[in-house]
Amino acid sequence: METLTTLILIFIGAALINNFVLHYFVGICPFLGVSRRVDTAFGMGCAVTFVISVAALLSWAFTYFILRPGAPLPAWVWEAAGGNPETQIDLSVLSYIIYIFVIASSVQFVEMYVRKFFPPLYKSFGVFLPLITTNCAILFACLEIMKHLQDPTKLWGLHEALTLAFGGGVGFTLAISLMAGIREDLDMCDVPKPLRGAGIALIVAGIMAMAFMGFTGVEQGVQTALGSLLK
Amino acid sequence: MAQDEPTALERFINGVLPENAVYRQLLGMCPTLAVTNGMKPAITMACATAFALICANIMISLIRGLLKPHLRILVFTLTIATFVTIADKLLAAYMYDMSKQLGPYVPLIIVNCVIISRCEICASKQGLRVAAADGIGMSLGFALGLASIATVREILGSGTWFGLHVMPGSWPAWGIMVLPPGAFLTLGLLLGAAEWVVRKRAERAKEGK
Numbered sequence: 001m002e003t004l005t006t007l008i009l010i011f012i013g014a015a016l017i018n019n020f021v022l023h024y025f026v027g028i029c030p031f032l033g034v035s036r037r038v039d040t041a042f043g044m045g046c047a048v049t050f051v052i053s054v055a056a057l058l059s060w061a062f063t064y065f066i067l068r069p070g071a072p073l074p075a076w077v078w079e080a081a082g083g084n085p086e087t088q089i090d091l092s093v094l095s096y097i098i099y100i101f102v103i104a105s106s107v108q109f110v111e112m113y114v115r116k117f118f119p120p121l122y123k124s125f126g127v128f129l130p131l132i133t134t135n136c137a138i139l140f141a142c143l144e145i146m147k148h149l150q151d152p153t154k155l156w157g158l159h160e161a162l163t164l165a166f167g168g169g170v171g172f173t174l175a176i177s178l179m180a181g182i183r184e185d186l187d188m189c190d191v192p193k194p195l196r197g198a199g200i201a202l203i204v205a206g207i208m209a210m211a212f213m214g215f216t217g218v219e220q221g222v223q224t225a226l227g228s229l230l231k
Numbered sequence: 232m233a234q235d236e237p238t239a240l241e242r243f244i245n246g247v248l249p250e251n252a253v254y255r256q257l258l259g260m261c262p263t264l265a266v267t268n269g270m271k272p273a274i275t276m277a278c279a280t281a282f283a284l285i286c287a288n289i290m291i292s293l294i295r296g297l298l299k300p301h302l303r304i305l306v307f308t309l310t311i312a313t314f315v316t317i318a319d320k321l322l323a324a325y326m327y328d329m330s331k332q333l334g335p336y337v338p339l340i341i342v343n344c345v346i347i348s349r350c351e352i353c354a355s356k357q358g359l360r361v362a363a364a365d366g367i368g369m370s371l372g373f374a375l376g377l378a379s380i381a382t383v384r385e386i387l388g389s390g391t392w393f394g395l396h397v398m399p400g401s402w403p404a405w406g407i408m409v410l411p412p413g414a415f416l417t418l419g420l421l422l423g424a425a426e427w428v429v430r431k432r433a434e435r436a437k438e439g440k
Contacts, residue, residue, distance in 0.1 A: 023411050136342045199419050
């Protein structure tokens with residue numbers, strides 16, 4: 001039951017309390033660029049959630065088996081090649097290059113898969129899919145997962161990594177859809193001329209960020225509630 | 232070529248103000264918002280970005296004859312990732328506290344659209360000197376953008392500038408300015424101000440004619 005509580009806390013933390021867009025400022029470019037209409041914004045959010053989960057799965061596997069200090073695969077190769085088994089091999093210097101490679105190729109694969117099996121969906125995604133490669137939210141999720149794989153005493157499992165990535169994707173979808181809803185109504189408003197476009201969007205985002213700050217401390221309450229519920 | 236490619240000097244000037252990455256192109260928003268709660272992290276971030284941008288521009292310009300169109304974005308990102316890894320390790324070695332404070336935002340330079348867009352627009356088409364000048368100009372403009380936001384946020388948020396007290400002792404530090412909402416509000420209002428200045432100038436130029 002403890003695992004379930006941890007997973008729920010990770011999910012709420014990534015989606016609401018430390019929302020990727022409004023707390024960590026990752027994924028701002030699509031957040032400002034693709035938030036003019038609710039349906040396209042929601043589509044973008046779903047695409048990001050999907051890619052972020054795939055990328056998290058792959059990068060967790062790479063980090064766990066190859067890149068982290070004391071990972072099994074390089075140690076095995078080192079020993080097979082006749083190296084001293086006492087040496088600890090740390091390949092984390094390669095991690096950024098591997099992650100960006102993983103993200104770029106998973107976007108490519110997702111694009112091919114969606115084009116083959118869901119042509120209408122592919123048409124509605126349009127240019128967003130290749131753009132996801134440069135969405136910082138995905139690299140950020142990979143880096144967060146890497147951070148939790150550095151300490152050998154409390155390594156994150158695959159389920160925790162996936163929950164974090166999925167929660168981040170849901171949080172991104174939530175933020176971008178809310179933003180699009182507000183911006184659709186904003187078109188009817190009399191905004192001062194210099195602020196039109198990105199200026200007012202950023203101010204709205206600031207007010208949304210203030211609202212999301214209200215979630216601070218929610219995790220304590222959730223933890224207590226879950227503790228008494230699952231007992 | 233029917234159209235003249237911009238010269239090195241034009242590229243340099245272009246990067247600083249007319250095509251300023253932060254105010255005019257709205258690129259590289261993540262670091263712009265995330266590390267500008269003080270001058271020190273903002274300047275460190277600007278230097279790290281400048282290193283990656285200039286090196287990547289030079290490298291891409293040198294290998295531009297070998298680029299294949301469908302693989303170029305991948306080559307760009309891998310080149311940038313290499314230089315960002317170097318910058319990250321240097322920061323961790325010589326400025327450990329700052330590197331801890333910047334945290335994930337240093338590796339996030341890899342996906343900073345400013346660098347990829349410069350590689351695509353300038354470095355993959357023009358020679359070494361032009362690409363280097365373009366990189367320097369762009370990074371200068373980016374640093375100016377970061378510094379202006381950080382100035383507003385640090386002075387209002389904690390009453391200091393580069394850690395020096397500039398506001399009177401009775402200044403009630405606006406905590407909200409160093410928290411995430413302050414970043415959005417400051418950038419939104421500064422963008423509005425920049426747009427207002429550009430409009431005024433355009434109007435005056437029209438009247439002058």
